Amino acid sequence: MSTEATVTFVGNATTLLRLGVFTLLTDPAFGPAGSRVYLGYGAWSRRLRDPAMAYPQLAKPDAVLLSHLHGDHFDRAARRAIPADMPIVTTPQAQRRLRRKRFEKTVGLPTWEAEEWRRDGQLLRITALPGRHGPGLVDRLLPDVMGSLLEWEVDGQRMLRLYVTGDTLYRPNLREIRDRCGEIDAMLIHLGGTRLLGLLLTMDGRQGADLTGLIRPRLTLPIHYDDYKVMKSPLSDYLGACRERSLDGVRPIGRGETVTLVPVA
Template sequence: MQATVTFIGNATTVLRLGEFTLLTDPAFGPAGSRVYLGYGAWTRRLADPALPALDLAQVDAVLLSHLHGDHFDRAARRRLAHSLPIITTPQAQRRLRRRHFEAVHGLPTWECHEWTRDRQRLRVTAVPGRHGPGPVDALLPDVMGSVVELEQDGQRELTVYITGDTLYDTNLAEIPRRFGEIDAMLIHLGGTRLLGLLLTMDDRQGTDLTHLIRPRLTVPVHFDDYRVMKSPLSDFLARARQQGLTGVQPIARGDTLDLRSP
Protein backbone atom coordinates (compact mmCIF):
# COMPACT_ATOMS: atom_id res chain seq x y z
CA MET A 1 0.00 0.00 0.00
CA GLN A 2 1.47 3.36 -1.02
CA ALA A 3 1.95 6.10 1.55
CA THR A 4 4.03 8.96 0.16
CA VAL A 5 4.33 12.72 0.21
CA THR A 6 5.57 14.81 -2.72
CA PHE A 7 6.74 18.31 -1.83
CA ILE A 8 5.61 20.98 -4.30
CA GLY A 9 6.65 24.04 -2.28
CA ASN A 10 5.68 26.07 0.78
CA ALA A 11 2.81 24.08 2.38
CA THR A 12 1.74 22.48 -0.91
CA THR A 13 2.20 18.72 -0.96
CA VAL A 14 0.62 15.71 -2.63
CA LEU A 15 -0.27 12.87 -0.28
CA ARG A 16 -0.77 9.50 -1.95
CA LEU A 17 -2.30 7.27 0.69
CA GLY A 18 -3.53 3.90 -0.47
CA GLU A 19 -6.22 4.51 -3.09
CA PHE A 20 -6.52 8.22 -2.29
CA THR A 21 -4.65 11.36 -3.35
CA LEU A 22 -4.85 14.62 -1.39
CA LEU A 23 -3.45 18.04 -2.25
CA THR A 24 -2.56 20.32 0.67
CA ASP A 25 -2.63 24.13 0.75
CA PRO A 26 -2.33 24.78 -3.01
CA ALA A 27 -0.15 27.76 -3.94
CA PHE A 28 1.02 27.62 -7.57
CA GLY A 29 2.37 31.13 -8.19
CA PRO A 30 5.94 31.42 -9.51
CA ALA A 31 8.90 33.08 -7.84
CA GLY A 32 8.39 36.82 -7.91
CA SER A 33 4.61 36.66 -7.55
CA ARG A 34 3.00 38.52 -4.67
CA VAL A 35 0.31 37.27 -2.29
CA TYR A 36 -1.94 39.24 0.04
CA LEU A 37 -1.84 38.44 3.75
CA GLY A 38 -4.51 40.87 4.93
CA TYR A 39 -4.51 44.29 6.64
CA GLY A 40 -2.56 45.79 3.75
CA ALA A 41 0.32 43.29 4.07
CA TRP A 42 1.79 41.58 1.00
CA THR A 43 4.69 39.18 0.58
CA ARG A 44 6.67 38.02 -2.43
CA ARG A 45 7.45 34.43 -3.37
CA LEU A 46 11.15 33.57 -3.53
CA ALA A 47 11.13 30.03 -5.00
CA ASP A 48 9.23 28.36 -7.82
CA PRO A 49 6.88 25.52 -6.88
CA ALA A 50 7.69 22.11 -8.39
CA LEU A 51 4.56 22.04 -10.54
CA PRO A 52 5.82 19.30 -12.92
CA ALA A 53 5.51 16.90 -9.95
CA LEU A 54 1.79 17.71 -9.66
CA ASP A 55 -0.97 15.90 -11.59
CA LEU A 56 -4.27 17.54 -10.69
CA ALA A 57 -6.22 14.85 -12.54
CA GLN A 58 -5.28 12.39 -9.79
CA VAL A 59 -6.33 14.59 -6.85
CA ASP A 60 -9.40 13.43 -4.91
CA ALA A 61 -9.62 16.40 -2.54
CA VAL A 62 -7.81 19.45 -1.18
CA LEU A 63 -6.87 19.93 2.48
CA LEU A 64 -6.77 23.69 3.11
CA SER A 65 -5.50 24.64 6.57
CA HIS A 66 -6.70 28.24 6.20
CA LEU A 67 -7.45 30.87 3.62
CA HIS A 68 -4.27 32.94 3.31
CA GLY A 69 -2.68 34.00 0.04
CA ASP A 70 0.39 31.81 0.51
CA HIS A 71 -1.81 28.73 1.00
CA PHE A 72 -4.46 29.28 -1.68
CA ASP A 73 -3.26 31.80 -4.23
CA ARG A 74 -4.74 33.22 -7.41
CA ALA A 75 -2.85 30.73 -9.59
CA ALA A 76 -4.38 27.83 -7.65
CA ARG A 77 -7.87 29.34 -7.82
CA ARG A 78 -7.54 29.51 -11.60
CA ARG A 79 -6.29 25.92 -11.99
CA LEU A 80 -8.46 24.00 -9.55
CA ALA A 81 -11.86 22.75 -10.67
CA HIS A 82 -14.62 24.38 -8.64
CA SER A 83 -16.18 20.92 -8.18
CA LEU A 84 -13.07 19.51 -6.44
CA PRO A 85 -13.81 18.74 -2.76
CA ILE A 86 -12.05 21.05 -0.30
CA ILE A 87 -11.75 20.25 3.41
CA THR A 88 -11.11 23.40 5.43
CA THR A 89 -12.32 25.58 8.30
CA PRO A 90 -15.96 26.74 8.51
CA GLN A 91 -14.75 30.33 8.05
CA ALA A 92 -12.89 29.46 4.83
CA GLN A 93 -15.88 27.41 3.65
CA ARG A 94 -18.11 30.49 3.71
CA ARG A 95 -15.60 32.58 1.77
CA LEU A 96 -14.89 29.91 -0.82
CA ARG A 97 -18.55 29.27 -1.50
CA ARG A 98 -18.94 32.95 -2.28
CA ARG A 99 -16.21 32.37 -4.89
CA HIS A 100 -18.33 29.56 -6.37
CA PHE A 101 -16.33 26.58 -5.13
CA GLU A 102 -19.11 24.02 -4.94
CA ALA A 103 -17.82 21.17 -2.76
CA VAL A 104 -16.31 22.83 0.31
CA HIS A 105 -16.64 21.08 3.67
CA GLY A 106 -15.93 23.24 6.73
CA LEU A 107 -14.88 21.13 9.71
CA PRO A 108 -15.14 22.41 13.28
CA THR A 109 -12.33 21.23 15.54
CA TRP A 110 -12.40 17.46 16.22
CA GLU A 111 -14.99 16.77 13.51
CA CYS A 112 -14.12 14.55 10.57
CA HIS A 113 -14.87 13.84 6.93
CA GLU A 114 -14.19 10.48 5.30
CA TRP A 115 -14.14 8.62 2.03
CA THR A 116 -14.45 4.90 1.36
CA ARG A 117 -13.01 3.15 -1.69
CA ASP A 118 -13.01 -0.63 -2.07
CA ARG A 119 -11.62 -1.98 1.23
CA GLN A 120 -10.04 1.32 2.29
CA ARG A 121 -11.25 4.31 4.29
CA LEU A 122 -9.58 7.70 4.54
CA ARG A 123 -10.62 9.96 7.43
CA VAL A 124 -9.63 13.62 7.91
CA THR A 125 -10.16 15.14 11.35
CA ALA A 126 -9.76 18.86 12.04
CA VAL A 127 -7.47 19.49 15.01
CA PRO A 128 -6.57 22.74 16.82
CA GLY A 129 -4.38 25.45 15.39
CA ARG A 130 -3.44 28.95 16.58
CA HIS A 131 -1.99 31.30 13.97
CA GLY A 132 -1.07 34.21 16.21
CA PRO A 133 -0.04 35.01 19.78
CA GLY A 134 -2.73 35.93 22.30
CA PRO A 135 -5.49 38.24 21.05
CA VAL A 136 -3.70 38.71 17.71
CA ASP A 137 -5.01 35.26 16.72
CA ALA A 138 -8.55 36.65 16.48
CA LEU A 139 -7.39 39.07 13.76
CA LEU A 140 -6.04 36.28 11.55
CA PRO A 141 -7.88 33.64 9.51
CA ASP A 142 -9.06 30.60 11.45
CA VAL A 143 -6.55 27.78 10.98
CA MET A 144 -6.82 24.04 11.44
CA GLY A 145 -4.42 21.17 11.60
CA SER A 146 -5.46 17.85 10.09
CA VAL A 147 -5.06 14.26 11.19
CA VAL A 148 -5.39 11.90 8.23
CA GLU A 149 -6.04 8.24 9.01
CA LEU A 150 -5.86 5.46 6.42
CA GLU A 151 -7.63 2.19 7.19
CA GLN A 152 -7.93 -1.07 5.32
CA ASP A 153 -10.51 -3.69 6.32
CA GLY A 154 -11.16 -1.65 9.47
CA GLN A 155 -7.51 -1.73 10.58
CA ARG A 156 -5.41 1.41 10.84
CA GLU A 157 -2.56 1.49 8.36
CA LEU A 158 -1.22 5.03 8.76
CA THR A 159 -1.83 8.24 10.74
CA VAL A 160 -0.47 11.54 9.44
CA TYR A 161 -0.64 14.87 11.30
CA ILE A 162 -0.42 18.07 9.23
CA THR A 163 0.12 20.97 11.62
CA GLY A 164 -1.13 23.87 9.52
CA ASP A 165 0.14 27.34 10.37
CA THR A 166 -0.10 26.92 14.12
CA LEU A 167 2.12 28.15 16.89
CA TYR A 168 3.31 25.73 19.55
CA ASP A 169 0.76 25.11 22.30
CA THR A 170 0.87 22.47 25.02
CA ASN A 171 -2.82 21.81 24.29
CA LEU A 172 -1.69 20.11 21.06
CA ALA A 173 -0.74 17.15 23.27
CA GLU A 174 -4.41 16.23 22.95
CA ILE A 175 -3.66 15.03 19.41
CA PRO A 176 -1.54 11.96 20.31
CA ARG A 177 -3.84 11.34 23.27
CA ARG A 178 -6.80 11.01 20.92
CA PHE A 179 -5.13 9.33 17.95
CA GLY A 180 -2.32 7.30 19.48
CA GLU A 181 1.00 7.02 17.69
CA ILE A 182 1.50 9.49 14.87
CA ASP A 183 3.36 7.83 12.01
CA ALA A 184 4.31 11.04 10.21
CA MET A 185 4.02 14.77 10.85
CA LEU A 186 4.19 17.48 8.20
CA ILE A 187 5.28 20.47 10.25
CA HIS A 188 4.77 24.07 9.08
CA LEU A 189 7.80 26.11 10.08
CA GLY A 190 9.42 29.30 8.76
CA GLY A 191 9.12 31.58 11.77
CA THR A 192 6.82 33.88 9.79
CA ARG A 193 6.87 37.40 11.21
CA LEU A 194 4.70 40.43 10.51
CA LEU A 195 5.22 43.65 12.47
CA GLY A 196 7.58 41.71 14.70
CA LEU A 197 4.93 39.14 15.67
CA LEU A 198 5.66 35.43 15.30
CA LEU A 199 2.86 33.79 13.28
CA THR A 200 4.27 30.34 12.45
CA MET A 201 6.66 28.09 14.35
CA ASP A 202 10.35 28.87 14.30
CA ASP A 203 13.10 26.34 15.02
CA ARG A 204 12.54 26.42 18.79
CA GLN A 205 8.79 25.98 18.64
CA GLY A 206 9.15 23.35 15.92
CA THR A 207 11.43 21.17 18.04
CA ASP A 208 9.16 21.69 21.04
CA LEU A 209 6.20 20.41 19.04
CA THR A 210 8.18 17.46 17.71
CA HIS A 211 9.00 16.47 21.30
CA LEU A 212 5.33 16.86 22.22
CA ILE A 213 3.88 14.81 19.32
CA ARG A 214 6.73 12.27 19.00
CA PRO A 215 5.96 11.13 15.44
CA ARG A 216 8.03 8.36 13.88
CA LEU A 217 8.76 10.66 10.94
CA THR A 218 8.86 14.48 10.87
CA VAL A 219 8.85 16.22 7.48
CA PRO A 220 9.41 20.02 7.59
CA VAL A 221 7.58 22.19 5.05
CA HIS A 222 6.65 25.89 4.82
CA PHE A 223 10.07 27.37 5.59
CA ASP A 224 11.58 29.56 2.86
CA ASP A 225 9.15 30.30 0.03
CA TYR A 226 8.17 33.84 1.06
CA ARG A 227 9.98 36.91 2.36
CA VAL A 228 8.06 36.95 5.64
CA MET A 229 9.71 33.67 6.69
CA LYS A 230 12.61 34.45 9.01
CA SER A 231 13.63 31.08 10.52
CA PRO A 232 15.60 28.92 8.04
CA LEU A 233 15.21 25.16 7.83
CA SER A 234 18.88 24.74 8.76
CA ASP A 235 18.18 26.18 12.23
CA PHE A 236 15.42 23.63 12.85
CA LEU A 237 17.56 20.73 11.63
CA ALA A 238 20.51 21.82 13.79
CA ARG A 239 18.35 22.22 16.89
CA ALA A 240 16.69 18.84 16.27
CA ARG A 241 20.13 17.18 16.08
CA GLN A 242 21.30 18.93 19.25
CA GLN A 243 18.22 17.72 21.10
CA GLY A 244 18.54 14.14 19.87
CA LEU A 245 15.33 14.13 17.87
CA THR A 246 15.17 11.20 15.45
CA GLY A 247 13.14 10.67 12.30
CA VAL A 248 13.46 14.25 11.05
CA GLN A 249 13.62 14.06 7.26
CA PRO A 250 13.84 17.16 5.03
CA ILE A 251 12.50 16.89 1.49
CA ALA A 252 13.44 18.90 -1.60
CA ARG A 253 10.88 20.45 -3.94
CA GLY A 254 9.68 17.90 -6.45
CA ASP A 255 10.92 14.93 -4.41
CA THR A 256 8.78 12.13 -2.99
CA LEU A 257 9.24 10.57 0.44
CA ASP A 258 7.87 7.32 1.83
CA LEU A 259 5.86 8.18 4.95
CA ARG A 260 6.59 4.76 6.40
CA SER A 261 10.30 5.55 6.56
CA PRO A 262 11.71 5.31 10.11
Protein backbone atom coordinates in the same frame (compact mmCIF):
# COMPACT_ATOMS: atom_id res chain seq x y z
CA MET B 1 -5.32 -2.05 -5.53
CA SER B 2 -2.72 0.37 -4.16
CA THR B 3 -1.58 -0.04 -0.55
CA GLU B 4 1.31 2.45 -0.67
CA ALA B 5 1.53 5.85 1.00
CA THR B 6 3.70 8.69 -0.34
CA VAL B 7 4.06 12.46 -0.14
CA THR B 8 5.45 14.67 -2.91
CA PHE B 9 6.66 18.12 -1.85
CA VAL B 10 5.69 20.84 -4.35
CA GLY B 11 6.74 23.89 -2.33
CA ASN B 12 5.70 25.99 0.67
CA ALA B 13 2.84 23.98 2.26
CA THR B 14 1.77 22.37 -1.02
CA THR B 15 2.12 18.59 -1.12
CA LEU B 16 0.50 15.73 -2.99
CA LEU B 17 -0.46 12.87 -0.70
CA ARG B 18 -1.16 9.45 -2.19
CA LEU B 19 -2.63 7.18 0.47
CA GLY B 20 -3.63 3.94 -1.19
CA VAL B 21 -6.50 4.68 -3.57
CA PHE B 22 -6.87 8.26 -2.29
CA THR B 23 -5.02 11.37 -3.54
CA LEU B 24 -5.04 14.68 -1.64
CA LEU B 25 -3.56 18.06 -2.47
CA THR B 26 -2.63 20.22 0.52
CA ASP B 27 -2.60 24.03 0.69
CA PRO B 28 -2.27 24.65 -3.06
CA ALA B 29 -0.09 27.58 -4.14
CA PHE B 30 1.36 27.53 -7.65
CA GLY B 31 2.39 31.13 -8.27
CA PRO B 32 5.96 31.56 -9.63
CA ALA B 33 8.87 33.20 -7.86
CA GLY B 34 8.32 36.95 -7.88
CA SER B 35 4.54 36.71 -7.55
CA ARG B 36 2.90 38.45 -4.60
CA VAL B 37 0.25 37.15 -2.20
CA TYR B 38 -2.06 39.11 0.04
CA LEU B 39 -1.90 38.31 3.77
CA GLY B 40 -4.57 40.71 4.98
CA TYR B 41 -4.64 44.16 6.65
CA GLY B 42 -2.67 45.67 3.76
CA ALA B 43 0.22 43.17 4.10
CA TRP B 44 1.71 41.45 1.06
CA SER B 45 4.58 39.01 0.61
CA ARG B 46 6.63 38.06 -2.44
CA ARG B 47 7.37 34.48 -3.36
CA LEU B 48 11.09 33.69 -3.51
CA ARG B 49 11.10 30.17 -4.97
CA ASP B 50 9.23 28.48 -7.81
CA PRO B 51 7.01 25.51 -7.00
CA ALA B 52 8.45 22.22 -8.21
CA MET B 53 5.54 21.61 -10.54
CA ALA B 54 2.29 23.12 -11.77
CA TYR B 55 -1.18 21.82 -11.03
CA PRO B 56 -1.65 20.10 -14.44
CA GLN B 57 1.55 18.09 -13.85
CA LEU B 58 0.15 16.48 -10.71
CA ALA B 59 -1.97 13.38 -10.40
CA LYS B 60 -5.61 14.47 -10.21
CA PRO B 61 -6.55 14.82 -6.52
CA ASP B 62 -9.75 13.52 -5.01
CA ALA B 63 -9.88 16.55 -2.72
CA VAL B 64 -7.95 19.55 -1.42
CA LEU B 65 -6.97 19.84 2.23
CA LEU B 66 -6.71 23.53 3.14
CA SER B 67 -5.39 24.45 6.59
CA HIS B 68 -6.63 28.04 6.28
CA LEU B 69 -7.42 30.71 3.73
CA HIS B 70 -4.28 32.81 3.34
CA GLY B 71 -2.75 33.92 0.05
CA ASP B 72 0.34 31.72 0.40
CA HIS B 73 -1.82 28.62 0.96
CA PHE B 74 -4.45 29.14 -1.74
CA ASP B 75 -3.12 31.67 -4.24
CA ARG B 76 -4.55 33.09 -7.43
CA ALA B 77 -2.81 30.51 -9.61
CA ALA B 78 -4.42 27.72 -7.57
CA ARG B 79 -7.85 29.32 -7.65
CA ARG B 80 -7.67 29.52 -11.45
CA ALA B 81 -6.39 25.96 -11.89
CA ILE B 82 -8.50 23.96 -9.44
CA PRO B 83 -11.95 22.97 -10.77
CA ALA B 84 -14.97 24.52 -9.08
CA ASP B 85 -16.38 21.07 -8.28
CA MET B 86 -13.26 19.93 -6.40
CA PRO B 87 -14.09 18.94 -2.80
CA ILE B 88 -12.16 21.10 -0.30
CA VAL B 89 -11.83 20.27 3.40
CA THR B 90 -11.01 23.29 5.54
CA THR B 91 -12.17 25.43 8.48
CA PRO B 92 -15.82 26.58 8.77
CA GLN B 93 -14.65 30.18 8.30
CA ALA B 94 -12.85 29.35 5.05
CA GLN B 95 -15.81 27.26 3.90
CA ARG B 96 -18.10 30.27 3.99
CA ARG B 97 -15.72 32.37 1.89
CA LEU B 98 -14.88 29.66 -0.62
CA ARG B 99 -18.50 28.79 -1.29
CA ARG B 100 -19.04 32.43 -2.23
CA LYS B 101 -16.09 32.13 -4.63
CA ARG B 102 -17.57 29.20 -6.65
CA PHE B 103 -16.13 26.27 -4.66
CA GLU B 104 -19.51 24.86 -3.65
CA LYS B 105 -18.23 21.45 -2.48
CA THR B 106 -16.21 22.93 0.36
CA VAL B 107 -16.62 21.24 3.76
CA GLY B 108 -15.82 23.17 6.94
CA LEU B 109 -14.76 21.03 9.90
CA PRO B 110 -14.95 22.34 13.48
CA THR B 111 -12.10 21.12 15.71
CA TRP B 112 -12.26 17.34 16.39
CA GLU B 113 -14.91 16.71 13.73
CA ALA B 114 -14.13 14.43 10.78
CA GLU B 115 -14.89 13.75 7.12
CA GLU B 116 -14.58 10.24 5.63
CA TRP B 117 -14.21 8.65 2.22
CA ARG B 118 -14.50 4.91 1.43
CA ARG B 119 -13.38 3.17 -1.74
CA ASP B 120 -12.36 -0.37 -2.67
CA GLY B 121 -12.21 -1.53 0.93
CA GLN B 122 -10.12 1.47 2.01
CA LEU B 123 -11.00 4.34 4.36
CA LEU B 124 -9.57 7.84 4.59
CA ARG B 125 -10.64 9.93 7.56
CA ILE B 126 -9.68 13.60 8.04
CA THR B 127 -10.13 15.01 11.53
CA ALA B 128 -9.71 18.74 12.21
CA LEU B 129 -7.15 19.42 14.96
CA PRO B 130 -6.54 22.57 17.04
CA GLY B 131 -4.22 25.33 15.87
CA ARG B 132 -3.45 28.99 16.60
CA HIS B 133 -1.98 31.26 13.93
CA GLY B 134 -1.02 34.16 16.19
CA PRO B 135 -0.11 35.06 19.76
CA GLY B 136 -2.81 36.08 22.21
CA LEU B 137 -5.56 38.35 20.91
CA VAL B 138 -3.74 38.72 17.57
CA ASP B 139 -5.00 35.24 16.68
CA ARG B 140 -8.53 36.65 16.42
CA LEU B 141 -7.42 39.01 13.65
CA LEU B 142 -6.01 36.18 11.52
CA PRO B 143 -7.82 33.48 9.53
CA ASP B 144 -8.88 30.45 11.55
CA VAL B 145 -6.36 27.66 11.09
CA MET B 146 -6.60 23.92 11.62
CA GLY B 147 -4.26 21.02 11.83
CA SER B 148 -5.40 17.74 10.31
CA LEU B 149 -5.15 14.09 11.25
CA LEU B 150 -5.29 11.76 8.24
CA GLU B 151 -6.08 8.15 9.08
CA TRP B 152 -5.83 5.58 6.30
CA GLU B 153 -7.19 2.06 6.70
CA VAL B 154 -7.27 -0.98 4.42
CA ASP B 155 -9.85 -3.69 5.10
CA GLY B 156 -10.35 -2.30 8.59
CA GLN B 157 -6.64 -2.30 9.46
CA ARG B 158 -4.94 0.99 10.26
CA MET B 159 -2.12 1.63 7.83
CA LEU B 160 -1.07 5.20 8.59
CA ARG B 161 -1.80 8.08 10.94
CA LEU B 162 -0.48 11.40 9.53
CA TYR B 163 -0.55 14.79 11.28
CA VAL B 164 -0.42 17.91 9.09
CA THR B 165 0.18 20.79 11.51
CA GLY B 166 -1.08 23.73 9.47
CA ASP B 167 0.21 27.21 10.33
CA THR B 168 -0.09 26.82 14.08
CA LEU B 169 2.21 28.17 16.74
CA TYR B 170 3.45 25.77 19.39
CA ARG B 171 1.32 25.60 22.51
CA PRO B 172 1.61 22.98 25.30
CA ASN B 173 -2.09 22.17 24.92
CA LEU B 174 -1.29 20.57 21.55
CA ARG B 175 -0.40 17.56 23.70
CA GLU B 176 -4.11 16.80 23.48
CA ILE B 177 -3.55 15.67 19.89
CA ARG B 178 -1.40 12.74 20.96
CA ASP B 179 -3.57 12.08 24.01
CA ARG B 180 -6.74 11.84 21.92
CA CYS B 181 -5.38 10.43 18.66
CA GLY B 182 -2.69 8.02 19.83
CA GLU B 183 0.69 7.39 18.23
CA ILE B 184 1.43 9.54 15.18
CA ASP B 185 3.29 7.72 12.39
CA ALA B 186 4.29 10.78 10.36
CA MET B 187 4.04 14.57 10.61
CA LEU B 188 4.21 17.34 8.02
CA ILE B 189 5.30 20.33 10.10
CA HIS B 190 4.79 23.95 8.96
CA LEU B 191 7.75 26.09 10.00
CA GLY B 192 9.37 29.29 8.72
CA GLY B 193 9.11 31.60 11.72
CA THR B 194 6.81 33.90 9.74
CA ARG B 195 6.86 37.43 11.14
CA LEU B 196 4.66 40.44 10.45
CA LEU B 197 5.17 43.67 12.40
CA GLY B 198 7.55 41.73 14.62
CA LEU B 199 4.92 39.16 15.62
CA LEU B 200 5.65 35.44 15.23
CA LEU B 201 2.85 33.81 13.21
CA THR B 202 4.26 30.35 12.39
CA MET B 203 6.63 28.09 14.29
CA ASP B 204 10.33 28.93 14.17
CA GLY B 205 13.03 26.29 14.67
CA ARG B 206 12.74 26.22 18.45
CA GLN B 207 8.94 25.95 18.48
CA GLY B 208 9.07 23.31 15.76
CA ALA B 209 11.43 21.21 17.85
CA ASP B 210 9.13 21.72 20.86
CA LEU B 211 6.19 20.30 18.88
CA THR B 212 8.24 17.44 17.46
CA GLY B 213 9.28 16.45 20.96
CA LEU B 214 5.70 16.75 22.18
CA ILE B 215 4.09 14.65 19.41
CA ARG B 216 7.03 12.24 18.88
CA PRO B 217 6.09 11.00 15.40
CA ARG B 218 8.09 8.19 13.83
CA LEU B 219 8.81 10.41 10.80
CA THR B 220 8.78 14.22 10.60
CA LEU B 221 9.01 16.08 7.29
CA PRO B 222 9.54 19.88 7.56
CA ILE B 223 7.82 22.11 4.98
CA HIS B 224 6.73 25.77 4.73
CA TYR B 225 10.02 27.48 5.64
CA ASP B 226 11.62 29.51 2.82
CA ASP B 227 9.18 30.30 0.02
CA TYR B 228 8.15 33.83 1.06
CA LYS B 229 9.95 36.92 2.33
CA VAL B 230 8.01 36.94 5.61
CA MET B 231 9.65 33.64 6.63
CA LYS B 232 12.58 34.46 8.92
CA SER B 233 13.62 31.10 10.43
CA PRO B 234 15.52 28.85 7.97
CA LEU B 235 15.29 25.07 7.97
CA SER B 236 18.73 24.89 9.59
CA ASP B 237 17.27 26.46 12.78
CA TYR B 238 14.82 23.60 13.11
CA LEU B 239 17.27 20.83 12.23
CA GLY B 240 19.80 22.22 14.71
CA ALA B 241 17.22 22.42 17.50
CA CYS B 242 16.16 18.82 16.81
CA ARG B 243 19.79 17.63 16.95
CA GLU B 244 20.34 19.41 20.26
CA ARG B 245 17.35 17.53 21.71
CA SER B 246 18.29 14.19 20.08
CA LEU B 247 14.94 13.99 18.29
CA ASP B 248 14.80 11.03 15.91
CA GLY B 249 13.00 10.58 12.60
CA VAL B 250 13.41 14.14 11.29
CA ARG B 251 14.04 14.11 7.53
CA PRO B 252 14.24 17.08 5.12
CA ILE B 253 12.31 16.64 1.88
CA GLY B 254 13.39 18.42 -1.31
CA ARG B 255 11.13 20.20 -3.77
CA GLY B 256 9.79 17.68 -6.25
CA GLU B 257 10.90 14.78 -4.06
CA THR B 258 8.58 11.91 -3.20
CA VAL B 259 8.99 10.17 0.16
CA THR B 260 7.34 6.94 1.25
CA LEU B 261 5.28 7.21 4.41
CA VAL B 262 6.04 3.83 5.91
CA PRO B 263 2.86 2.09 7.11
CA VAL B 264 2.51 0.80 10.63
CA ALA B 265 4.34 -2.51 11.18
